[in-house]
Amino acid sequence: MKSAFALMTIAASSIAPAAIAQTSVTVAEKAPIVTLNVTETVEAAPDRATVGTGVQTRAPTAVEAMRENAAKMEKLIAALAKAGIPKKDIQTSGINLSAQYDYSDRGGQPTPPRFIGYEASNQLSVKLQDVKKVGTLLDAMVAAGATNVSGPTFSISDPTPMLTQARGAALKTAKMQADYYAQAAGYRSARLITLAESNSGGQPPMPMMVRSFKEDAAAATPVEPGQVGSSVTLTVQYALER
Known part of the structure; x- marks a missing residue:
């Protein structure tokens, strides 16, 4: 006679494992959505x-x-x-x-x-x-x-501080614009729901120009470095709330 423990073991092994259910829930925003693209640039002397x-x-x-x-x-x-x-x-x-x-x-x-x-x-x-x-x-x-x-x-060899400053300015500008649209449309406030960033750090927007020189080129060629900019572009979405 098989023991009760053995019978329980056989019974348990004959039961197919239950499928693992995966659930994904998406909550749709019911409030109006404002999408903004904001770019801020910080300039500094190149090094x-x-x-x-x-x-x-x-x-x-x-x-x-x-x-x-x-x-x-x-x-x-x-x-x-x-x-x-x-x-x-x-x-x-x-x-x-x-x-x-x-x-x-x-x-x-x-x-x-x-x-x-x-x-x-x-x-x-x-x-x-x-x-x-x-x-x-x-x-x-x-x-x-x-x-x-x-x-x-x-x-700029290290544009990180400039990008940080531009990032903060862009986010501040985006919030200010979103609040304006909310108030103009009769809503109480704007709530940030998505944010994406792209940036360019310490690089000039213009390509290099090519110049040819003769053997008798004049000395002391004047060069003006000016300033270069680091830019951050934010794509943000705000939900307008009453």
Whole structure:
């Protein structure tokens, strides 16, 4: 005879486990909803600059063009190091080699393009931690053989305090606008129900401009850093309550 304990064990094992119910409850807002997009920007003087520079060379063959370009680039990098730019702040941003052709119309007769050689270019992106030295650095680049310069682009190394200030201003503005709509529509108050943020920290809104330089470029290039802004955009929803 099986024991009562054994029978209970068998009975328990024969019962299928109950399904686990999952319940999701959504409470819909009955009050009117106001959706606002608010952007606030805080500006400050930049403490960092990024400058693009590079050299271009032309030669009859690809090998010669690349060899001459490498020699000029080594001179340019050495000048940057002499100017106090650490190696970690110098980065190759592009190397290009292309065949060059003359497509000009000669004598009004259709003629195939004339091959004139190869052009090699090597570009660098240089970070500068002292914006006051940007003009001096540009001059040093040109003196070292740079044939083009792009920038400078100014930025803030740590935009966190600016973003915090912009965030608080944006939230305050959103609340003020929501309260206005509530009162104008005959409601007592506005209650925040959703909030989403996007931001851009310490970066300029404009892209870098490219300039070409001649060998006799004037010294003491003037550079004005101005100010850059950190922006916070809030998308908020308020429920209007009576």
